Each structure stands twice: as C-alpha cells, then as structure tokens.
Amino acid sequence: MKSCLVVDDSRVIRKVARRILEDMSFDIEEAADGLEALQACRRSMPDAILLDWQMPVMSGIDFLKTLRKESGGDRPVVVFCTTENDVARISEAIKAGADEYIMKPFDGDILHSKFSEAGLV
Amino acid sequence: MLTEAQFAIVAQEAKQRIGLALTHERLAFVDARLTPLARRENCACAGELISMIQRQGDDMLWHGVVDALVMSDTHFFRDRAQFRALSETIIPDLLRGRPAHARLRVWSAGCAAGQEPYSLAILLEEMREEGRGGLVDILATDISSRLLDKAASGLFSQFEVQRGLSIRRLIAHFERVGEMWRIADRLRAAVRFETHNLLVDAAQLGPFDLVLCRNVLSSFGEADRRETLERIAAAMSEDGVLVLGAEEDYASLTGAFEPAHGACVMRRNAYWRRAA
Incomplete structure (x- = not known):
C-alpha cells in the first residue's frame, strides 16, 4: 500500500482528501502546516504528498524547497493542491520540485486524474 | 415529470434524428436534461414542453430537445x-x-x-x-x-x-x-x-x-x-x-x-x- 501525507491547515479539506485517497488505497497521514509535514517526512518519507500552499508556520512552497534538499526528499511525488491558480505561481511550484498541481476546488475525479498523471495510480 | 407516452415520443425522435437509443430507465435523465430547455421556452416542466412541441409541430424545438440529450461528459486524453x-x-x-x-x-x-x-x-x-x-x-x-x-x-x-x-x-x-x-x-x-x-x-x-x-x-x-x-x-x-x-x-x-x-x-x- 502506498502512503500519502496530506498537508493542509483546513481539517475539512484533510478529511475530504483522506476519504478520496483511502478509496484509492492510500495509507494516509495528516499534517496541518509545512513544519509538521517536514517532521513527518523526517520520521518516514511518504510515497506521495498532497500539499496546500498558504498555511501558518511554514507555507507549502517553503516546505517543498526544504524537502527537496533533505536526504531522500527527492523521492516523494508532490502534488500541490491550492486555490492559487496563477500561471506564475504554478510555474514557481514546478520549479521548486512539484510533480503535479491541483487548483481548488477539487473532487475525486480530479484527484484521481492528477495522481494518474503523476504516476501514482 | 415526463409521462411514459411523452418519453416514448422523445425516444423515437432521438433515435430517428441522431441514432441515440434511450431505454426506459433513462426517463429521469431525459427529464433532467430537458428541464432547463423547458424553462427557456416558458414551460413549467419537460412534460409541458413536449406537449407544446407536439401541438405546434416545431422542428427547431425538436432539434433543441435532441441537442440537449447529447452526452458531453469527457476528459482530455480520455483512456x-x-x-x-x-x-x-x-x-x-x-x-x-x-x-x-x-x-x-x-x-x-x-x-x-x-x-x-x-x-x-x-x-x-x-x-x-x-x-x-x-x-x-x-x-x-x-x-x-x-x-x-x-x-x-x-x-x-x-x-x-x-x-x-x-x-x-x-x-x-x-x-x-x-x-x-x-x-x-x-x-x-x-x-x-x-x-x-x-x-x-x-x-x-x-x-x-x-x-x-x-x-x-x-x-x-x-x-x-x-x-x-x-x-x-x-x-x-x-x-x-x-x-x-x-x-x-x-x-x-x-x-x-x-x-x-x-x-x-x-x-x-x-x-x-x-x-x-
């Protein structure tokens, strides 16, 4: 079973994402901000990370830049999932090492499509 | 809601005009698809719309009805x-x-x-x-x-x-x-x-x-x-x-x-x- 870390400061979004991803046979861990996510990755590197952008303490983009420099941090497939839908923001995310990008709002169909694009399904 | 008889007429038009085969269990789907068109034509429901088209024999409206039934759910790079x-x-x-x-x-x-x-x-x-x-x-x-x-x-x-x-x-x-x-x-x-x-x-x-x-x-x-x-x-x-x-x-x-x-x-x- 593949593991996915769901990083979002909204408990509701985490819950929705968890339900969809569990149906897709992912083992889910949650984090409420970038720093919690980094700590989770240092304990155990997940196969996939679903990542919000705007979060307190540490943002998604700062987390991603730090993660990619960590040992083994190049391994997780990172899918941004954010309300940011500017082309400049999307390009910034890809440059920082994101593999895929979801613009909120999303549904199960989009999550499935994007995880397929990223080679996770 | 469309009556059975009205559904049969819509199904016949859809088959004849564009080959779309509508089986009985599609009644609710057809009704839902035709409701917005019915509203645009100032009808209270899909049933009233079909009665009106039948009365008037309006070919353009039949065209609109059939058009509304065409499936459009698709993805980029589907399959x-x-x-x-x-x-x-x-x-x-x-x-x-x-x-x-x-x-x-x-x-x-x-x-x-x-x-x-x-x-x-x-x-x-x-x-x-x-x-x-x-x-x-x-x-x-x-x-x-x-x-x-x-x-x-x-x-x-x-x-x-x-x-x-x-x-x-x-x-x-x-x-x-x-x-x-x-x-x-x-x-x-x-x-x-x-x-x-x-x-x-x-x-x-x-x-x-x-x-x-x-x-x-x-x-x-x-x-x-x-x-x-x-x-x-x-x-x-x-x-x-x-x-x-x-x-x-x-x-x-x-x-x-x-x-x-x-x-x-x-x-x-x-x-x-x-x-x-």
Missing part, C-alpha cells in the same frame, strides 16, 4: 493507453506508409466539447517537437451545435482542464482567461469543427486515414451502429485506422473492419466494398 498507442504505433505507422509531404487526415467523430480533437492536436504537436510528426489535418464533428460552439471557443472551466491534462500540458498549451482556460490559438487553428450527423453519409467529408469515434456508438442501437461503422469505413482510405472507445468491441458487426491493435482499434478492410 491514456489509447493516446499512448496513437503516439507510439498507430500514427507513426500511418505516417510511414505515406509520402513525407502528404497530410494525414484525421476525423474526430462525435467530438462533444472538443477535448478529444484538442488532445490529438496537443499530441501531434508534441510528436513534431520530438521530430517524429508529420502534416496533419483534424476535422472534428458533432451532432450538437451547442457542444460545437463550446469546442470552437477553446474555452474550458478549471474543472474541465483538470480532467486528463497534466499541469505541464496545461501551462504549455493553455492561457488563463478570467476564471476560464483557453487553448492556444495555434492548437485551435489546427482543428476544424463542423456539424455532422453520423446517421448521414460521410463519404464527402473524407477520405480519412485515422478516425476516432469513441464512446459514441455505444449509445446507438445495433442496426444504427453497424450502418454507421460502414458509413465511416466508406469515408476512410483503404488502410485507414478506426479507434473506438476502450470498452467498445464491434468487430463482429461488419466486414468493413478487422481488429488491429486490440478490439477497440480496427483497420479498414481494404477488400470491403459498401453494398450499393
């Missing part, structure tokens, strides 16, 4: 394996069999809101960038003028562009326009859109080297399905390839095709001749 096969074998094989200056003629039959022909245009552009493309013409047709207008606009919602498009393809081939995304002009220009009813002879549209008619014939009855396959064959070059939906297998219906890459991809039978 990824098929697009992989198109890129890796089907299109290269077709190009190899032709002179370098010849244009490959492609028909997206039943293109709905345009996701299929635009996916093809993107794929062909990527193939050209890899130095393995050729000259290609894409004709995309649908029975629904409502869907063709949308397709030709090249505008898709944020939801639509996230179904089947990778983020790299999105930012390489689309630009954001307000809350919508528009496909690049060069790709929009690569596809010609035309209204066409698959129940009508298609020979004058062709000949095509490659036809995609995916998840269209599954909504037809068997006789319309066979006759449409033969009309498509008559509009194809002798070595042309037809791609059906990934779950469609109609090889046994007609001698016009033979299975090529699995059941859903068929090659035109070069010896087949259409019955006069």
